Each structure stands twice: as structure tokens, then as C-alpha cells.
Amino acid sequence: MLTPEDDAYWREYHVTPRYLAGSLGVDDTSLRPFVDLDWPRHHIDDDLGKDVFVSPDGRLRIGFFGDDYILWNIAAYEDPFGPRRWAATFNQNTPPEIVAAFTTTLARDYEESNNRFLARPPLRWSEQTQPLTEAGWTRDWGTEIGTVEIIAPDKQAGILVDVRCQDPEDEQCLLWSGPPGWGTRAEATFTTRTPGHLIAATAAAMADPAPLVRYERSIPRGLRDLVQLTPVEPPPPAKPTPLDVRRTAVSLAVERAFHGSSTNPRAVAARARTTSPLAASDARPTALAARHVPTPATPRGPGRRL
Known part of the structure; x- marks a missing residue:
């Protein structure tokens, strides 16, 4: 019904x-x-x-x-x-x-x-x-x-x-x-x-x-x-503009790159271009901290003032 x-x-x-x-x-x-x-x-x-x-x-x-x-x-x-x-x-x-x-x-x-x-x-x-x-x-x-x-x-x-x-x-x-x-x-x-x-x-x-x-x-x-x-057929979709076409092409290219082989130069380049800058900057200080552990400060004697 x-x-x-x-x-x-x-x-x-x-x-x-x-x-x-x-x-x-x-x-x-x-x-x-x-x-x-x-x-x-x-x-x-x-x-x-x-x-x-x-x-x-x-x-x-x-x-x-x-x-x-x-x-x-x-x-x-x-x-x-x-x-x-x-x-x-x-x-x-x-x-x-x-x-x-x-x-x-x-x-x-x-x-x-x-x-x-x-x-x-x-x-x-x-x-x-x-x-x-x-x-x-x-x-x-x-x-x-x-x-x-x-x-x-x-x-x-x-x-x-x-x-x-x-x-x-x-x-x-x-x-x-x-x-x-x-x-x-x-x-x-x-x-x-x-x-x-x-x-x-x-x-x-x-x-x-x-x-x-x-x-x-x-x-x-x-x-x-x-x-x-x-x-009654619905009206045809609006014709895409040249800018819409370019954006679609870039999106498809990036998607193919991400799904390609990890050793494929284009895939590596695509990952490099699309890696979040914030994520990369967050990773570097962590690595440096692992290699450079600061030396503990020498205890000062009594009566010494800075």
C-alpha cells in the first residue's frame, strides 16, 4: 500500500x-x-x-x-x-x-x-x-x-x-x-x-x-x-565547470596514488604532499628527545645563590 x-x-x-x-x-x-x-x-x-x-x-x-x-x-x-x-x-x-x-x-x-x-x-x-x-x-x-x-x-x-x-x-x-x-x-x-x-x-x-x-x-x-x-524524468544534472573537472581529476589522481604500491615513486610523492604538516612536526621533537637526553643539573651547595 x-x-x-x-x-x-x-x-x-x-x-x-x-x-x-x-x-x-x-x-x-x-x-x-x-x-x-x-x-x-x-x-x-x-x-x-x-x-x-x-x-x-x-x-x-x-x-x-x-x-x-x-x-x-x-x-x-x-x-x-x-x-x-x-x-x-x-x-x-x-x-x-x-x-x-x-x-x-x-x-x-x-x-x-x-x-x-x-x-x-x-x-x-x-x-x-x-x-x-x-x-x-x-x-x-x-x-x-x-x-x-x-x-x-x-x-x-x-x-x-x-x-x-x-x-x-x-x-x-x-x-x-x-x-x-x-x-x-x-x-x-x-x-x-x-x-x-x-x-x-x-x-x-x-x-x-x-x-x-x-x-x-x-x-x-x-x-x-x-x-x-x-x-516525468528529473532534469539533467548541471554541466560541470572546467574548475570542477580539474578538481575531480586531481582527487582521482591522489586516490590512485594512495592505493598504489608503497615503492611506487608517484605513491611516495603523493603521500609526501598529503602528509599532515602538523603530524610531521609532532613526530620530529619526539625522535630528537630520544637521542638527546638532557644532563641532570649539578646540585648546588648550601648558601650559593643565583
Whole structure:
């Protein structure tokens, strides 16, 4: 059983495909654009990690609910006091790096002050799905009439578009990955009026071949047999300087000299160079004392003074 003290417990892996990497339980990535913009942040419940960001004009609201099935709930308004124009949600199994593709594009639209985040959706569904088809995902022709579904090569992810939806509150587009199930299926939903370029940005992040980094234990058990894990290698050691090389060479030479024959001139020289001066000076007085024993002083007679 792994414990926090085991190296394997904290080992990081590159996870491929990225859409099966799962969530992290916390989120700093997808909310970073709004932190950087210094948008007002409202803590609904600190213990459960509920946060809501609101744009300065009140037309964008981004909610992160740490205790819910729907972790991210994002809505846009033409008028901050009117009905919402569109909404997007991401559940607890969605990798935050994929959510970040949506939020980063949304924040950029807002900052450019061009109201692109309120753009009309495309007339054709191909705009949302283009990043996927360009990555080799293919259409499933067996879906219900009036719907379009594009599937990943491994059949473990896709996008489903219901072209029959007309009501602004209808969830017209669904991006999904993983087998069905509460702990394995990632889902992102978009209502009818969601701008196509925001959905396309999210789809492009799903199709990105670059892996995500995870601890093995953070990947849901139902997904571990479906992903490829490659250990993250530690960074290479720093390249030694010329001085380091010289010092190493000298140390090795001295070590070889000490382990050589006692009659080897190099060994003798190495010993002579590395003999402690203090030890040598301590030995000489002892030898001299053995050869030169001082003569006892002659006793002086009584009454003689120095």
C-alpha cells in the first residue's frame, strides 16, 4: 500500500490522451485569466471552495463550485440585469487545462472590448468541430437524425451537436470523453447561442496531442487502463565547470596514488604532499628527545645563590 512517504506515491507522469487525464480536485489553471484581470471575486463558501468571478460590467459570471458535479458554470449577458445569452458548464472529470482554453479565450474577448463573446453562433456546425476533424477525428454516421457527432480515433471522446435546438436555454453542444459513469465521463455543455469560436477553442484543447502531467493516483481508476503513462524524468544534472573537472581529476589522481604500491615513486610523492604538516612536526621533537637526553643539573651547595 502506497504511503505519502513512498517515492512512487509522488511520482509524476505524462498522461496521453489528455482528455482522459481527469481533474485535479483544485483549480488554479482555468481561473487564472480572471485572477490576472483582477476581476471581483466572491467567496460563497470557503470550506467548499465556491468562488464566483464577475466582470466589471457584470456581463460575464464565472462560477467554480468545489463540492458539485458541475464544477464550472459560466454565463454571459448582453445586459447584466437581463436574461443570460448563453451558458457553458464543465463537470468534475474535465481536465482544468481544457477548461482553461475556454476561459482564456473568453477573457481575451472581453479585454479586446469587441463584444466577440456575444457573437452569434455559426450557421453551420463545422466551425465548432473543425479542430477535431483536422486532428483526425471522424464523423459517426450512426447518430440520431438531426444530430452530428465527431469521434476520436480511440472512441473515447467526441463532440455531439444537436442542430435541431432553437431555444436559447437548450444545451445544443456536448463535448465528452471517457466511459459513461460519474467518476469517468467528462462533459462540457454549451447552450444554443454560445459563440462557435469558444467551443472550437475547447475542442482544440481536447485534440491537442501534448500530454498532461498527473500523479498516477489522481487519475480515476476507470481511466487508468485507457491512458498511456510516461514517467516525468528529473532534469539533467548541471554541466560541470572546467574548475570542477580539474578538481575531480586531481582527487582521482591522489586516490590512485594512495592505493598504489608503497615503492611506487608517484605513491611516495603523493603521500609526501598529503602528509599532515602538523603530524610531521609532532613526530620530529619526539625522535630528537630520544637521542638527546638532557644532563641532570649539578646540585648546588648550601648558601650559593643565583
